[in-house]
Amino acid sequence: MAQTETTVAPAATDLENVLVIELSTGGTVKIAMRPDKAPKHVERIKQLAREGFYDGTIFHRVIEGFMAQGGDPTGTGMGGSKYPNLPAEFNDLPHVRGTASMARAGDPNSANSQFFICFQPAFFLDGQYTVWGRVIEGMEAVDGIARGEPPANPTKIVKAYVAADAAKAEGEGAAQ
Incomplete structure (x- = not known):
């Protein structure tokens, strides 16, 4: 039986494991992160988001019918964070539409800050790239x-943050 989007729903999420990405196109994307499948990668994504690392970066490699790749501070596909590369955490989550996975160089243990979101299933990537989450809201924004x-007028990540941080800030603002 072929795998489909409905056979691999993301795990139940809490706000600590939801990444929110606000795009320059006005769209917002929410990704359910999977620390149960890729703990080091989820930890890195959250760390970088909390540091504001992704804010202002572009989607520098966007291939129709395949995926959108971003998370490079140089916008060239050659950059990363100041942190060491991550060891691969290949898992059983397939690359279906909306999958968030880490980009890497030829070395399987070279993922750092760059990630991609699949427009369509890309099962040929399964077991070769670390899947760390899946879009649960805003796939139409990803499609846009x-x-x-690189794109002539690249889409930017205006802000990326962990949903729990925004909820906490809203709660603190309401208490004042």
Whole structure:
């Protein structure tokens, strides 16, 4: 039986494991992160989001019918964070539409800050790239990311943050 989107729903999420990405196109994307499947990668994504690392970065490699890749501070596909590369955490989550997975170089243990979101199933990537989450809201915003390598007018990540941090800030603001 072929795998489909309905056979691999993301795990029940709490706000600590939801990444929110606000795009320059006005769209918002929510990704349910899977620390049960890729704990080191989820930890890194949350760390970088909390540091504001992704804010202002572009989707620099966007291939129609395949995926949108971002998370490079240089916008070239060659950059990463100041932190060491991560060891691969290949898992049984398939690359279906909406999958969030880490980009890497030829070395399986070279993921750092760059990630991609699949537009369509890409099962040929299974077991070779670390899947760390899946879009649970805003896939239409992902579909609207400008195409190109790099795009002529790239879509930017205006802000990326952990949903729990926003909820906490809202609660603190209401208490004042």
